[in-house]
Amino acid sequence: MAAEEDPFGAFGDSDDDGDGDNNVQDVKKAQDLLQAANTATTKTCQTDKDRSTTTTDSTTPVHGQGSGVDLVDLTNLEECSFPAWDSPVYVSSDVKLVSSLPLFGGGRGFVALRQLAPGTLVLLEEALMMWPDEQLGQPLSLTSVQRLVNHENAAKIVACLEDFHPTKTVVDGPVESEFPVQVETMMESLLTQQQSNTDANTTPQLLAQIVQECKTLQNRDNTAISTKDILRLLLALRYNGLESGLYCYVAMINHSCQPNCVKFLPKAASSNTDDNTDDFLPPTFSEVRTTRWVNPGECLTISYVPRILSHASRRHHLWEQHRFDIGAQLTPSLQRMEVVTNGGLPPSSKEYVDDNSITSRIENAIAEMDVLFQTTKNAILSSSSSVVSGRKMVEQAKALEVSLCELFSQALEQLQNNNHILLIPCLVLHLDACDLVLQADAKSSTTAILSHKQRCMLLGRMVVTGMKLLELQQAYWGHDHYDVARTCLDLSQAIQELLSKSPDTLYQLETRTVSNHLKTFRDWSTLEHKHRKEHERIKEMYPRDAAKYILKKL
């Protein structure tokens, strides 16, 4: 399943927008507002577009890493439409769904017709089907297809899925080109698996049972649903499903390793709301926004890979799940962020990942630390606020923070590239762990458990980590991504507290690690102001109101 992201938690604060939408009459009016919001964003932001260089090679994608295609010729577009699909709630008039991309795998995709500013809402869509809770995080299997065919909207979903890649026509059609052969091989291997496997999710009995359960359903050409159709449904789910569920139009967005869009997790849109759920999207709705400037003729892309991974792991994951190969080549900006030790790229293969490679070992360590972080965080958030448990929680969070410092140093030592992409998740985890120590401390009932000195040292480490993280995120995502906003906020808050409590801590950082230009109170205060403004600037580029206006009027 392709990845989705938590958008609005990113800004680190809940914002009360004094609503004022009572006069909005209908969806049309709402769409005008949306257009206006997007236009306003375009006008006001001083973004990557205004900078002399952009770090992502957005207009010159290497096959499979960009959208899989170079810039599309806008004079020769074949628009595509799907009669079985309902129109999305909103699709920007500045993008077009086309059917003529030189891509294996359906050849369809969204293309920008005009330049799009970062944060532009391009698509708002209701899920065709959300996964049940027990499916979340689990690989899609025949059990998922069984749930689908028993869904209250099964007839509609099955009809819509006929247009998903690989389409029924491709599966049933003659094997003429390289691509259908690939699909054919996948179908055969699914069939062999289900015949030989003793796993309850793939047994022939289950397949036969699903065919029985489909008796009231049929293909669009009125034929009965066969074993082959069920396997095709499984393949279509695997190639097109997202973490939370199934969407038609979102599924038309192709993959890039440095994508220009993000699909927001529907639940995340409401997870930030303690008090006013009305302000957010219902969980079945989902939106796609740009995260950087997109040029006319560029394909809209998201990342199908769930986390930041090395090239070797991305390549294997994309092949395993989506059956396309991003190849061994990298764009120049990604190349800089992927080389290790002697300046070479770790060898990659679509078929397997070498578990002993430096990048694999670091990725495994990051995944383990991530689990530990989540467990510790859950324990802290659910703990009582007595002095004894408060002390214990702070100690646990501190131990985690130290381990994450260690993880970063180890990764840096082994990779020997202080711009490496894998340093990003190490630093994000470290920043989160610092925040957890502060949260645990704030939770303790009476007095703070951290001493003044301990707190200042921790904030100092947050500043160092935040500055490095910001540099890497800007190199990877550009300057207008909402993750950059989150780091700016963390940084400005840590600097602000140190300026008020212990500016000396900052001056000492300056001499040790950070920058030669930061010598005085004024220098740090200017930097704090700059990051705070950056956070506000980027936050403004992702207005939430537009989607809300549209949905309220549906």
Ligand SMILES: C[S@@+](CC[C@H](N)C(=O)[O-])C[C@H]1O[C@@H](n2cnc3c(N)ncnc32)[C@H](O)[C@@H]1O
């Ligand atoms: C979710 S669909 C995307 C829409 C698809 N292009 C279509 O026409 O239905 C995923 C499939 O699109 C193709 N695809 C997506 N991104 C690609 C890329 N960067 N390079 C090559 N193929 C890609 C792969 O075949 C993948 O399994």
